[in-house]
Amino acid sequence: MGWRSLIAEQASSRLSVRAFCLRRGVSEASFYARRRELARRKMSFARNFRRAMHRKIL
Numbered sequence: 006m007g008w009r010s011l012i013a014e015q016a017s018s019r020l021s022v023r024a025f026c027l028r029r030g031v032s033e034a035s036f037y038a039r040r041r042e043l044a045r046r047k048m049s050f051a052r053n054f055r056r057a058m059h060r061k062i063l
Contacts, residue, residue: 008039 015025015036026033 009043011036012040012043 011029011031015022018025020028022036023033025031026036
């Protein structure tokens with residue numbers, strides 16, 4: 006199971022990150038680091054997409 010799936014599963018589980026990580030045997034620090042990295046990538050993609058669309062319109 007990938008990190009995106011784990012993060013989505015935690016969000017829908019209504020468990021705290023700590024409780025979720027304990028149940029899944031995942032390091033809490035790794036969970037937060039991966040979640041932060043995936044959020045950064047998502048923001049970067051959105052920013053680049055908007056720039057490309059703006060250039061295309063002009």
